[in-house]
Amino acid sequence: AAAQTAMIMRIPIVHLHGGEITEGAYDDAIRHAITKLSYLHGTSTEAYRQRVIQLGEAPERVTNVGAIGLDHLKRATFMSVDELSESLNFKLTKPYFVVTYHPVTLGDEAPETTFQMLLDTLDAYPDHQVILTYPNADDGGRRIIPMLEEYARQHPRRVLAIPSLGQVRYLSSIAHATAVIGNSSSGIIEVPSFDVPTVNIGTRQKGRLAAKSVLNTQPTQTSMADAIKVAVTRNYKQRDEQIHNPYGQGDSSAKVIEMIKSLNFEPSKAFYDLTFDDVQ
Numbered sequence: 001a002a003a004q005t006a007m008i009m010r011i012p013i014v015h016l017h018g019g020e021i022t023e024g025a026y027d028d029a030i031r032h033a034i035t036k037l038s039y040l041h042g043t044s045t046e047a048y049r050q051r052v053i054q055l056g057e058a059p060e061r062v063t064n065v066g067a068i069g070l071d072h073l074k075r076a077t078f079m080s081v082d083e084l085s086e087s088l089n090f091k092l093t094k095p096y097f098v099v100t101y102h103p104v105t106l107g108d109e110a111p112e113t114t115f116q117m118l119l120d121t122l123d124a125y126p127d128h129q130v131i132l133t134y135p136n137a138d139d140g141g142r143r144i145i146p147m148l149e150e151y152a153r154q155h156p157r158r159v160l161a162i163p164s165l166g167q168v169r170y171l172s173s174i175a176h177a178t179a180v181i182g183n184s185s186s187g188i189i190e191v192p193s194f195d196v197p198t199v200n201i202g203t204r205q206k207g208r209l210a211a212k213s214v215l216n217t218q219p220t221q222t223s224m225a226d227a228i229k230v231a232v233t234r235n236y237k238q239r240d241e242q243i244h245n246p247y248g249q250g251d252s253s254a255k256v257i258e259m260i261k262s263l264n265f266e267p268s269k270a271f272y273d274l275t276f277d278d279v280q
Helices: 002-008 027-037 046-054 068-075 081-088 111-122 141-154 167-175 185-189 221-233 252-261
Strands: 014-016 040-043 062-064 096-100 129-133 159-162 179-182 198-201 214-217
Touching: 002 027, 014 027, 014 252, 040 046, 040 252, 046 062, 068 167, 068 185, 068 252, 081 167, 096 111, 096 167, 111 141, 111 179, 111 221, 129 141, 141 159, 179 185, 179 221, 185 198, 198 221, 214 221
Parallel strands: 014 040, 040 062, 096 129, 096 179, 129 159, 179 198, 198 214
Antiparallel strands: none
16 A cells, blocks of 8 residues: 555655565565556566566666665674573573474465374484474464474473564574574575574475575475475585575665666656567
């Protein structure tokens, strides 16, 4: 509604992270609608830049700036494991997993069933502690919360259930983790920059570009178990291989500023039609 109002008032809208696909969530239709209401676009990858152009936006108004969430990784000072333990009031000893599972809002993936299979799979790693963050407010989230709270009660020294870590604690926990497990977009965008593997469960992030360290699994216990094993052993990469994050190098803010400085706003915008050369 705010974007529509701004467009009617002839206020230019800058849209970041357009052109992305997340087939397991409602976000796609909303995201593409915002694209059409916006005038200037900063996408997180070149492939997404091409998709925004495909949606009819003129190429000169679409810039691949990378994922702006990566900029904080360059600026932040992260906690040590001891500092993190003190902040959480929970004694962390490596190794540990960070787990965030959100309900899938589209498709047939039953959240309670998938989450229970995930918990059962984690039982195969009694030497790994688990930081369990709460799901978001998507459909089914409230049904998962009692399950993770009960799991933490059953394993008080091994499992921490926490509603939210906050940005610094979350990124600090990722930095020292054996793997990040679940279906959060952070596992796709930020986690690969830490050279930490992601076990991405189910369809919620289906369609997103991902680094080699993102291990996609079916929402079955066998598939999750296989992926976690690969993550723990690091068998997804060659020894000393540097993982490339397709979402950029953490310099998005400067690119967005330059993009805005170059703005030459015209209240009306034409629909850009792809030509034969565009699709070659």
